[in-house]
Amino acid sequence: MTEKNVVTAIRDALHDEMAGDDRIVLLGEDVGNRGGVFRISAGWMQEFGEQRVIDTPLAESGIVGVAIGMAMHGMLPVAEIQFADFIHPAFDQIVSEAARIRYRSNGAFSCPLVIRAPCGGGIHGALYHSQSIEAFFAHVPGLKVVMPATPADAAGLLRAAIADPDPVLFLEHKKTYRAVTGDVPEERHIVEIGTADVKREGTDLTCVSYGFALHTCLDAAARLLQDEGVSVEVVDVRSLAPLDTETILASVHRTSKAIIVYEDNRTYGAGAEIVATIAEEAMFDLDAPIVRIGGPDVPAMPFATPLEHYFMEPEPDQVYRRMLDLARA
Amino acid sequence: MTEKNVVTAIRDALHDEMAGDDRIVLLGEDVGNRGGVFRISAGWMQEFGEQRVIDTPLAESGIVGVAIGMAMHGMLPVAEIQFADFIHPAFDQIVSEAARIRYRSNGAFSCPLVIRAPCGGGIHGALYHSQSIEAFFAHVPGLKVVMPATPADAAGLLRAAIADPDPVLFLEHKKTYRAVTGDVPEERHIVEIGTADVKREGTDLTCVSYGFALHTCLDAAARLLQDEGVSVEVVDVRSLAPLDTETILASVHRTSKAIIVYEDNRTYGAGAEIVATIAEEAMFDLDAPIVRIGGPDVPAMPFATPLEHYFMEPEPDQVYRRMLDLARA
Amino acid sequence: MSTRVAPTPHGALGLTDDDLLAMFRLVLTARLLDEAALRQNRMGRAPFVVPAEGHEGCQVGTAWAMRRGVDVWLPYYRDGGVVLTAGMTPYEIFLGIFAKADDPSSGGRQMPSHWGHRALGIITGSSPIATQVPHAAGIAYAITYRNEDAVVACWFGDGATSEGDWHEGLNFAGIHRLPVIFVCENNHYAISVPQSKQMAIDDVADRAAGYGFPGVVVDGNDVLACYAAMKEAHERARAGEGPTLIECKTYRFLGHTSDDDDKTYRSRDEVEEARHHDPVHVFGEYLRSQGLLDDIGAEELRASVKGEIDEALAAAWDAADPEPSSALRHVFAEDGPEDGAEGGP
Amino acid sequence: MSTRVAPTPHGALGLTDDDLLAMFRLVLTARLLDEAALRQNRMGRAPFVVPAEGHEGCQVGTAWAMRRGVDVWLPYYRDGGVVLTAGMTPYEIFLGIFAKADDPSSGGRQMPSHWGHRALGIITGSSPIATQVPHAAGIAYAITYRNEDAVVACWFGDGATSEGDWHEGLNFAGIHRLPVIFVCENNHYAISVPQSKQMAIDDVADRAAGYGFPGVVVDGNDVLACYAAMKEAHERARAGEGPTLIECKTYRFLGHTSDDDDKTYRSRDEVEEARHHDPVHVFGEYLRSQGLLDDIGAEELRASVKGEIDEALAAAWDAADPEPSSALRHVFAEDGPEDGAEGGP
Numbered sequence A, B: 001m002t003e004k005n006v007v008t009a010i011r012d013a014l015h016d017e018m019a020g021d022d023r024i025v026l027l028g029e030d031v032g033n034r035g036g037v038f039r040i041s042a043g044w045m046q047e048f049g050e051q052r053v054i055d056t057p058l059a060e061s062g063i064v065g066v067a068i069g070m071a072m073h074g075m076l077p078v079a080e081i082q083f084a085d086f087i088h089p090a091f092d093q094i095v096s097e098a099a100r101i102r103y104r105s106n107g108a109f110s111c112p113l114v115i116r117a118p119c120g121g122g123i124h125g126a127l128y129h130s131q132s133i134e135a136f137f138a139h140v141p142g143l144k145v146v147m148p149a150t151p152a153d154a155a156g157l158l159r160a161a162i163a164d165p166d167p168v169l170f171l172e173h174k175k176t177y178r179a180v181t182g183d184v185p186e187e188r189h190i191v192e193i194g195t196a197d198v199k200r201e202g203t204d205l206t207c208v209s210y211g212f213a214l215h216t217c218l219d220a221a222a223r224l225l226q227d228e229g230v231s232v233e234v235v236d237v238r239s240l241a242p243l244d245t246e247t248i249l250a251s252v253h254r255t256s257k258a259i260i261v262y263e264d265n266r267t268y269g270a271g272a273e274i275v276a277t278i279a280e281e282a283m284f285d286l287d288a289p290i291v292r293i294g295g296p297d298v299p300a301m302p303f304a305t306p307l308e309h310y311f312m313e314p315e316p317d318q319v320y321r322r323m324l325d326l327a328r329a
Numbered sequence C, D: 001m002s003t004r005v006a007p008t009p010h011g012a013l014g015l016t017d018d019d020l021l022a023m024f025r026l027v028l029t030a031r032l033l034d035e036a037a038l039r040q041n042r043m044g045r046a047p048f049v050v051p052a053e054g055h056e057g058c059q060v061g062t063a064w065a066m067r068r069g070v071d072v073w074l075p076y077y078r079d080g081g082v083v084l085t086a087g088m089t090p091y092e093i094f095l096g097i098f099a100k101a102d103d104p105s106s107g108g109r110q111m112p113s114h115w116g117h118r119a120l121g122i123i124t125g126s127s128p129i130a131t132q133v134p135h136a137a138g139i140a141y142a143i144t145y146r147n148e149d150a151v152v153a154c155w156f157g158d159g160a161t162s163e164g165d166w167h168e169g170l171n172f173a174g175i176h177r178l179p180v181i182f183v184c185e186n187n188h189y190a191i192s193v194p195q196s197k198q199m200a201i202d203d204v205a206d207r208a209a210g211y212g213f214p215g216v217v218v219d220g221n222d223v224l225a226c227y228a229a230m231k232e233a234h235e236r237a238r239a240g241e242g243p244t245l246i247e248c249k250t251y252r253f254l255g256h257t258s259d260d261d262d263k264t265y266r267s268r269d270e271v272e273e274a275r276h277h278d279p280v281h282v283f284g285e286y287l288r289s290q291g292l293l294d295d296i297g298a299e300e301l302r303a304s305v306k307g308e309i310d311e312a313l314a315a316a317w318d319a320a321d322p323e324p325s326s327a328l329r330h331v332f333a334e335d336g337p338e339d340g341a342e343g344g345p
Ligand SMILES: Cc1ncc(C[n+]2csc(CCOP(=O)(O)OP(=O)(O)O)c2C)c(N)n1
Pocket: B029, B058, B060, B082, B086, B089, C078, C127, C128, C129, C156, C157, C158, C159, C160, C161, C185, C187, C189, C190, C191, C252, C256
């Protein structure tokens, strides 16, 4: 075990995978000399060569489209979208092409592609460097969507994504990059895509979350136990698609109460599917209505500090307070 | 009142609006001489002139992007996407631009744009002429999304969309175009965006649906009353965003049972938000778990008749049967 | 002074008489297959077909310069002539038209003419226009990366050139000097939208200069001219000299698809005039001028092709439909050999 | 033989000495404003700034040919010099830098340098590169449609030319011969990606031919050359002759933004060499050569501009922050006058 932050865990895992398999190439804007805007690939163009660390033109649809071509011809491309906010020009290539290649060819072709995209806010990124994009893509059959929240999961899921024979969107919450540290196994561990993880055990209520919001929830859960003796189980979704409904439902079955927390705009967000699943499958287990906390339904996170703070937390300590209310309900 | 089908209602309403306000222009692929692939604008290039009925290059991002420019400069563009499946290249222009222009300029600019897109399947359109796209866009704050299912709603919502000072995605289910007829008021009636509509009253359970699926539900409801004496209330969502939760919840409050039916892929579909809302707001009203029927989670509707039928109805008469089960639960 | 017999044009291109006859058979097969498919459509047995009529010359001419089983093909929906040249059989094409389980493109999942054939190196295509252009560049990159001796060709219409993906794909190919050939079958319409409303230029080929590689205009009704341009581009690609954009001026004789009524946007005079340059006829005349075809030979060939098509059609009609619940398969990789995790050819 | 005094170059362009001094003041204001903003950034008072340094010449040169209050401006984030020329004040710019409630661009919602100013006709912009290009075409279409005498100009970097939207926007403008000018500030890098990895050509301007309108290359360090090219394009636009693509060869002296470390991808020698052609210096020299500036005048001007900037900065710093819960406003139109349903200017 080594303690690392999330961005280092991603860098180390990606580096090891590239070193071990020359079918893997990295392509994207500024991934070369600049090493990416988060410095993940710093020095790699020298180490792996310009053919494997490809600075692309500023054209996201082209990046994904070219990567799809590579993936259909024996390579294992890892395409980097500089910020998740800029993935939208590639929406068609992802939804209409990558996610459908196997299906439309009746299994004759496949598209083993990884798309990495740093997402999420609270980092003063304003309207176009803060976005949550998981809801758009989790809805796309044929595409897998993961979003690790810890260094170990980041490493393990990235390895799984690269090994996966189908396209995987790998979302990296920017606020976890340096703020979240944790132990990462030395060996080449894999976290299976499609598995949620109980990050904290508890008995009074189940909190389901992912991404940076998970840490807000873990923090609130710790304080609630200390302050109020409330025991919160925290489930990390970590794989949005496929969604591990089993782990989520098992926890709700144990605690009989559920709160879902996510940063993305609330309405039609990914949390809606989680609430819906619980409502359909576990309604008679529940002692209280399901609580859902999502971001305000405004187009994106504003820049000015007071506005950004308001987006992240419209009411002070809202997760803590809503958990406490639910526990007492 | 005049009886019309949906495509005629759309044509007539759009024609009247264009005739009455020369800020309105229509732009898209083949809208000119060809009159659109559904013949909605047949003859209009001659009637309104080439400046107002604009055959564009084959470039959806450009269509929407150009329309945004027009909308910011005093015009009221109606952009036609030939098939909803081909809206994805314009995703960035819709999500990052149209939906954010007012917000990002703090109210100084606005984007009164209508995007029309024929969507939905069951018409032998295969993977790329059958798609449901509402879930992607209903999640975008700053954008309104409507999907009428009847001629009167189509006309009334189209007028509302054109009058709306913000961007509206107007979804037209292709299978309703000619199959669904109904009375349309002669006068220039408006259906307010953000209002659902009880299309059939009932007491035993509430069915919430929209688009062509609504008609499947209405048909099942009629048969259930006749065959089994089960009284189903059918709520037509018709405005996905904003969503009229009040009307939906009021109905569920009356009937104490809810079934949600939509054609789109089930998981993370728009129905999840409706189920979640009911679960959060009306759980203690419910006598049975909420039932959700969505399309299979496969990338799109296949072409071969047996496959397409399977997508539309994996189990024979499933809506009828699930309603009956729910009524008896 | 010694007399020299001028080489026949096809000889000068390295084509034998047998090559020429084979090419002519392909052109004719494409034409007759279209006609048969349209008859099926009118009979209500084929809900949707995409005729190539008018394009066969430039399709077979360009495709002939490619190597079957070696090179990589990204045709678009109108490219019946291309996929026949790549090795797809009329039977396979009819399996697609009738949406049968054994359709090699998609097992009946996609509309007809959405080609794919893994064994032949025909990459699975879709409906959204121009999305295959960056794929072609990516495959060409992989070919270079893996040191393979293969060339990629990517066909599309004039309409495709307006899409952002077209621009992004050509630009990437130019930057990396990739072994890829872009072939524009310019029939001057994107469905009903005339070229003048698609672009402010006469020749799509002029855009190649903006990507740093040559653009070539050829008469799409001249099979040999198309072949010559493609052959040169193919040689350039193999020599590491990068991409070429070839624009074939052609014309679509029929509606856009079986769903289209082209009388709404094209005068009958215009269509009639174009038919005077029918590539099947022009090519046939060339063969006659070379003594390779006469009336009897032409009749025999037509009968032979027609026989082949009729047989293929009948067999495909009788083939099995897909199982309804198989609609759920192949969303993701399944266990077992049929799903190749390695990607395409 | 009669002697003729050659007209001063600026005179030949119709520029008065006062114009020239005003232009120089703008160039200098852009430069000193950048420096002041960067100091605020280093002091921790401005989390993010985008320096224009090196681009001021081509920004002011091109923008000067536009008519304030009449024409329509779509600048990109690096265009401090453009928006100053359009009429934005240093105070307004600092309101954006400090994310204040009265920031005319966005009320502090967007990052600094995401310009918008309804009263001045500066269209609200965003971060995604090149999305404003089709907007520019659409506005130009509306101008023609409404029979207005206005010209649209749209600025962007070399990086933007790779995006699909760039292609689609220019193509539409070309087809309809719209009154729009596309200005590429080619500084040879998209953040760290050098031009050679962005395109296989030397001059972006070469792409204009593919859209059926002229492309012009100018030295971006030569303010008057930029003005001349823009003036001609502006005249073409007003005369109904359609768009022009102007490529200004320029260089960015500093990092991409305050977050960037350009030493990872550019040699110091390269940057130093570029600084020898500093447009502020070159333009100052021209003024001196015309007798419009001397050491004292230069010093006075600098002091005056500095004073203006310092005052603006201090006032902006003291301005009010946005109300936290105002984050919920302006998602859709609100009742009341501040939300114009009519769109932009
Ligand atoms: C992205 C996208 N938009 C629209 C369509 C609908 N559509 C199908 S073919 C076509 C015209 C294509 O014209 P062109 O590329 O010239 O090829 P041609 O049919 O003339 O051979 C259009 C608009 C589509 N398939 N994809």
